Amino acid sequence: MKRKKILLVNPWIEDFAAYDFWLKPVGLLYVGSYLKALGVEVELIDLMNRYDTELPNYVHVPKDKFYGTGKFPYKEIKKPEILSFMPRKYKRYGMPEELFRKRLKDLKNDIDAVFVTSTLTYWYPGYFDTINVIKQELSVPIVLGGFFARNQPHIAKKSGVYVFTKTDLRYLPSFLNQLLDWNLPQIDKDWFLDISPAYELYSKIGYIVLLTTVGCPYRCTYCIAHRNWEGMKFKSIEKIIDEIERFSQMHGIKDIVFFDDAILINKEKHFKPLLRKIVEKNLNKKLTFHLPNGIHARLLDQETANLLYEANFKTIKLGYETSGKLQLTTGGKVRDEDIVKASEILHNAGYTHREVSAYIMVNLPEQSIDDVRNAVDVCASIDIDFSINEFTPIVGTDIWIDLVNKGKLTGLEDPIILNNTVLPYWWNNMKPEEIHEVKEYAKNKKIQLGWK
Ligand code: B12
Ligand code: SF4
Numbered sequence: 468m469k470r471k472k473i474l475l476v477n478p479w480i481e482d483f484a485a486y487d488f489w490l491k492p493v494g495l496l497y498v499g500s501y502l503k504a505l506g507v508e509v510e511l512i513d514l515m516n517r518y519d520t521e522l523p524n525y526v527h528v529p530k531d532k533f534y535g536t537g538k539f540p541y542k543e544i545k546k547p548e549i550l551s552f553m554p555r556k557y558k559r560y561g562m563p564e565e566l567f568r569k570r571l572k573d574l575k576n577d578i579d580a581v582f583v584t585s586t587l588t589y590w591y592p593g594y595f596d597t598i599n600v601i602k603q604e605l606s607v608p609i610v611l612g613g614f615f616a617r618n619q620p621h622i623a624k625k626s627g628v629y630v631f632t633k634t635d636l637r638y639l640p641s642f643l644n645q646l647l648d649w650n651l652p653q654i655d656k657d658w659f660l661d662i663s664p665a666y667e668l669y670s671k672i673g674y675i676v677l678l679t680t681v682g683c684p685y686r687c688t689y690c691i692a693h694r695n696w697e698g699m700k701f702k703s704i705e706k707i708i709d710e711i712e713r714f715s716q717m718h719g720i721k722d723i724v725f726f727d728d729a730i731l732i733n734k735e736k737h738f739k740p741l742l743r744k745i746v747e748k749n750l751n752k753k754l755t756f757h758l759p760n761g762i763h764a765r766l767l768d769q770e771t772a773n774l775l776y777e778a779n780f781k782t783i784k785l786g787y788e789t790s791g792k793l794q795l796t797t798g799g800k801v802r803d804e805d806i807v808k809a810s811e812i813l814h815n816a817g818y819t820h821r822e823v824s825a826y827i828m829v830n831l832p833e834q835s836i837d838d839v840r841n842a843v844d845v846c847a848s849i850d851i852d853f854s855i856n857e858f859t860p861i862v863g864t865d866i867w868i869d870l871v872n873k874g875k876l877t878g879l880e881d882p883i884i885l886n887n888t889v890l891p892y893w894w895n896n897m898k899p900e901e902i903h904e905v906k907e908y909a910k911n912k913k914i915q916l917g918w919k
Contacts, residue, residue, distance in 0.1 A: 471649065472508040474574060474581045475499050475668070478597035479514050480560045480590055481544065483553070483888045487517055487537050489724040489759055491676035494613055495584035496664030501636045504662065505651050507643075510578070511668035512570050514561040514597065515539065518671045525563045534755060534781065535674035535722045547592050549883055553892060559593065564600060571604035579647055580608045583628075585615035588862065589886040591622060598626050608646055618691070618862055619882055634696060659700050666714045674722035675714045679707050679741065683729040685763075687798035688865035689788075689831065689858065692728045699729070701737050708744050715754055724757045731766035742774035751779035761786025761826045764801050764809035772816035783818065785809055787825035787853070790845060791838035797831070797866070803845055810849040820918060824852035829905055830890065830897045831858045832870060839905045847912050855909050857887035857902065 477492040492513065499509045513519070517537060522528050529538040539560040546557040581601050585594045594615065601609055612631035616623040623630045631642060636658035640651035656662060659681055666675060682699035683692040711723055730738055745751055761784045775783065787806050788794070794802050806825060813823050827842045828834075839855070846853040860867045860876060862885075871878040875895070884893060891899040913919040 470508060471506070471647075472510065472578045473502055474578045475509055475511045476581055476583045476597060476601065477511075477513040477515050478583055478585065479562075479593040480539070481557065481593035481596065482560070482590060482886065483555045483557060485539055485541075485558075485560045487515070487539055489534075489536055489674055489676055489722075489757065490515055491664075491672075491674075491724075492584050492586075492613075493664050493676050493678055493726060495582070496666060496668070497658055497662060498582060498584075498612070498636065498639070499665035499668055500662045501639060501656075501658050503665065504654055504656055505640060505643075507651070509665065509668065510574065511665075512562075512567065513669070514567060516562075516669065516672060518669075518673045519562065520671050521566060522562065525566045531673065534757060535720070537673075547883055549881055550889065553889060555888070559596070567597075567600060568604055571601060575605065578605070578607055580610060580643075581605065583609060583611050583613075585611060585613035585623070588615045588619050588882040589859070589884075589889075591615055591619070591882060595626050598628055602627075610646070614695070615882075617695075622882065657700075660702060660706075663706070663710050663713075667717060669718065672718050672720065674720055674724055675711075675718065676724045676726055677707065677710055677714075678702070678726050680727045680730060680732070680737065684732060685729065685798060685800050686865075687788075687800055688869075689797055689828070689861070691861045691864050694863055699732065701733060704737075704740050704744055707741055708748065708750075711745070711750060711754070712748075721753065722755050722757065724759060726760055728760060729763065730758065731763050731771070734766060734768075734771060739771060739774060742771070742778045745778040746774070751777060754779065756780045757782035759784055765805040767809045767812055769812050769815060772812045772818070775813075776816040776818060781822055783813065783823045785823065785825045785851070787842060787846070788828045789831060789834055789838050790841040791835065793831060793834055793838060796833075806845060806851075807849055810851045814850065820850050820852040820916075824854060827853050827855050827909075828858045829855050829902055830887075832866060832875070832896060834858075834897075836897070836901055836905055840908055843905075843909045843912055847916060852913075852918065853909060855906055857890065859885055859887040859890060861885075 475495050502509050526540040528540050531537040541558040541560045543556050544559045609628040610631050611623050611628050616630050617632045620630050620632050680701050682696035764785045825846050829839050870876040891902050
């Protein structure tokens with residue numbers, strides 16, 4: 468029987484700014500393992516892997532900053548026409564095109580199809596440029612999947628390739644059988660619960676990103692998470708520990724990062740036992756752990772915080788988003804008092820502002836500058852760090868639907884202009900100067916506190 472082989476590609480990011488704050492194409496790596504379980508061979512080209520050993524032969528790779536994070540190599544490129552009004556430079560981050568083409572040439576005739584992943588919707592020019600290079604080098608079917616493909620399938624199709632919009636990978640065998648005239652069987656495996664991301668496909672990486680759950684039971688109006696997954700899934704503690712041990716040894720890395728949307732849900736049965744196991748197995752002695760995706764302040768208790776500290780968690784982000792009335796109207800996941808309480812609990816456990824930081828959003832509809840300033844003041848007064856992120860309306864969220872109903876968006880905007888950096892330059896909400904001012908306010912606050 469002829470062997471079957473698929474190439475996985477993590478595409479370029481094209482944007483005004485990007486930083487490797489622990490980015491790994493976890494979804495694509497799950498797809499890789501699922502394909503292997505179906506008897507398909509897989510190979511990976513990750514254009515965003517700063518640790519790729521061939522990269523320094525082609526481009527200057529900036530040194531790591533902290534815990535395996537760092538700046539991507541980049542090249543300035545022409546802005547898409549629709550962004551010509553933007554007073555900033557547009558860049559392609561990741562592997563130089565020359566090296567990408569060389570890798571593809573090396574593979575020629577040896578693969579049956581290429582799978583390209585996607586995340587943020589407004590990064591699609593990078594996905595399309597990646598696909599164009601693949602089309603020029605290989606003449607096999609190309610499939611685009613991931614969040615962008617799922618959220619914006621009609622735009623994804625403009626790439627001229629096949630689009631896969633499901634999250635349940637049970638649909639993969641029939642999809643491939645139809646596409647490639649194969650005869651793959653259905654397998655009795657859950658893509659998330661029974662399978663691990665295929666980190667063995669890398670020869671060198673700087674950290675491992677894992678998911679212990681998928682989904683979120685909250686319904687925040689600005690977030691798509693609850694529409695992204697059907698219900699919640701919790702991976703077994705044994706499997707998570709196995710992934711941590713196996714992949715950290717395989718790659719000799721120290722940093723383990725969790726991408727979960729709601730890791731504290733069901734904490735008595737899920738996260739606490741996981742933390743206890745990490746300590747019991749002494750993994751905290753050789754590894755550091757990070758939670759860069761905001762956790763739920765209200766769900767934190769003293770025991771969890773103590774366990775986090777003992778288990779050597781070094782980055783803890785709290786989802787704060789805003790102060791003021793919007794806290795309730797956007798879904799009520801957190802109030803000021805929850806953040807204050809979480810901070811107390813974390814300080815009791817031994818944490819400081821060096822490890823704990825809150826995400827604050829700016830430019831939310833109906834948010835005032837004072838809501839943002841107050842949120843900064845609350846964090847500063849309780850000794851937790853803060854970062855200000857610009858809001859972006861995600862198609863399909865309640866906020867987006869409301870904005871369309873109120874005529875504040877047409878609903879047909881090109882995702883490129885929904886980029887959070889671009890939004891203030893055309894959208895009639897906060898002005899770029901106001902956003903700049905509030906960011907300066909936050910910066911000065913850190914200087915006053917001696918944190919900068
Ligand atoms: C990690 C993450 C990030 C990381 C890295 C993103 C990356 N490139 O990896 C970082 C920190 C950079 C990030 C930033 C932001 N993010 Co983010 N992020 C996520 C997050 C939490 C996880 C992504 C993930 O790994 N999912 C898990 C995997 C398993 O899912 P998946 O990739 O979809 O894969 C599945 C399928 O799609 C399929 N699949 C995947 N690829 C392929 C390919 C093929 C060929 C096939 C067949 C199948 C397939 O297989 C998997 C199994 O089902 C998602 C939320 C979520 N839970 O998905 C938000 C999410 C993507 N981010 C979001 C947002 C809003 C942001 C920010 C804009 C937030 C902000 N305001 O600052 C910023 C962007 C700032 C910037 N300019 O950089 C939104 C989407 C926004 C949008 N318009 O696209 C999401 C959906 C979160 C949300 N709750 O609303 N984010
Ligand atoms: S913002 Fe967080 S809590 Fe709210 S729905 Fe999204 S993932 Fe869940």
